[in-house]
Amino acid sequence: DETGAYLIDRDPTYFSPVLNYLRHGKLVINNDIAEEGVLEEAEFYNITELIRLVKERICHRERRPLKDSKKHVYRVLQFHEEELTQMVSTMSDGWKFEQLINIGSQYNYGNDEHAEFLCVVSRECGSSLNSNDIEPTDRAKVLQQKGSRM
Structure with missing residues (x-):
């Protein structure tokens, strides 16, 4: 706009963990938020350490057996x-x-x-x-x- 601000139209649900990571340096994702959505946001903003952390969490989740795997x-x-x-x-x-x-x-x-x-x-x-x-x-x-x- 006229002040030089940019509008970035992204999903606030998935941006919240990104913002908290930038504030605190820790990855905290609520259970109701998909890690893949947070990964998309981290890749959009090119935050390499956050990308690595989210990918690790996704790999860990996929290796772990489900509670209802019977x-x-x-x-x-x-x-x-x-x-x-x-x-x-x-x-x-x-x-x-x-x-x-x-x-x-x-x-x-x-x-x-x-x-x-x-x-x-x-x-x-x-x-x-x-x-x-x-x-x-x-x-x-x-x-x-x-x-x-x-």
């Missing part, structure tokens, strides 16, 4: 009505009952006619490929065998 494995097991109690009572080793679906009943409850069910179970397992959770336990193998009638 994945769920789901299995669907098919069984007859008379096996329901045994199936539910033997389910353990981290398997959790999710849903029971009645897939058919002839309503003729003679000796040969029984309702059939699908049982959905889940289990948390770690995200690493070398995790012991991936190898099925003895009970999990029994559940697999019972569910293999499909």
Whole structure:
């Protein structure tokens, strides 16, 4: 303008950590602010030490496992009505009952006619490929065998 001032139109949310770094010499970024946005600001203003610090923080964040890095494995097991109690009572080793679906009943409850069910179970397992959770336990193998009638 006429006084010689320049208007720099940047995002104040991401400029705040840059300004605090220039004031105090420390990088402080609130949890609700993306480091990548602060990096863009640091690169725009060409603050090399701040660029290095933000890049280090981003690399550290990407290497650290997430708190919720567990994945769920789901299995669907098919069984007859008379096996329901045994199936539910033997389910353990981290398997959790999710849903029971009645897939058919002839309503003729003679000796040969029984309702059939699908049982959905889940289990948390770690995200690493070398995790012991991936190898099925003895009970999990029994559940697999019972569910293999499909």
